[in-house]
């Protein structure tokens with residue numbers, strides 16, 4: 001009889017121990033990060049797609065940072081379609097995730113679905129690009145880059161470079177002729193980079209020195225950038241002095257078109273773009289491009305840190321920009337080895 005009681009006591013002790021361990025392991029076990037109430041945080045993330053080297057680096061940064069932060073990431077790739085992003089956000093709401101983050105492919109059309117997230121009491125973080133809403137309380141924080149400043153930086157570098165190199169307009173006229181490959185139509189990044197470029201040009205000492213010959217979307221892709229540059233060359237070939245591409249991938253496509261047309265990219269046509277991806281550093285080392293203005297995609301750690309703060313009830317900045325620089329060709333070889341994307 002005594003033996004049975006001892007066995008029953010031992011069994012009871014084991015059950016109690018297992019029950020406590022289970023509760024603690026949920027919050028402190030495999031490095032999982034706890035939101036309110038100690039359970040692992042689940043984040044629903046809607047990404048645009050994989051249109052550029054920059055976007056791939058942005059995705060990798062977010063996935064790695066979620067792993068490092070012990071956050072369970074439900075990742076959705078929208079294949080460049082806003083309706084897929086809206087569907088993904090709705091499914092995150094249905095799943096009851098703790099927090100939603102997304103990169104808005106275009107800046108409008110988000111009010112309804114973000115209102116649904118707010119009604120479900122799920123906080124939202126906007127990443128990389130901007131949204132235009134009737135009610136800014138529909139998101140808690142925005143993490144990204146300053147597209148207007150990037151556009152400003154592009155023009156300022158061009159103006160200094162053309163003066164330093166004492167370039168003369170290729171058509172023998174008095175103006176430098178510029179063609180522009182724009183990003184995705186309706187995206188805040190394309191709208192703001194164009195705005196920043198034109199504002200800086202309008203404020204230049206001698207604004208009349210520049211003439212925008214043509215400006216058209218290359219959809220942020222290498223393929224489309226090459227196609228549109230081919231059409232620019234057909235229409236204006238001998239007149240083009242400068243190419244400003246809203247991202248490096250389109251510039252790299254345009255370089256192929258310029259070479260196919262028998263011209264020297266980086267020499268006959270000065271080329272500047274935005275992102276700062278490795279492929280562009282290599283093109284500058286090869287003498288085929290002149291400058292890249294950095295737009296930092298490594299936003300994952302800041303996103304996860306912000307998500308944890310929001311779920312812990314801490315106050316966060318409504319808008320946080322990541323740091324970025326300007327890299328002309330003469331620093332490309334030295335800088336490339338330390339580039340992370």
Ligand code: GZL
Nearest residue numbers: 051052054055128189220247
């Ligand atoms: C910039 C980002 C842009 C990059 C492109 O913040 O949204 O989208 O410049 C990417 O390379 O496709």
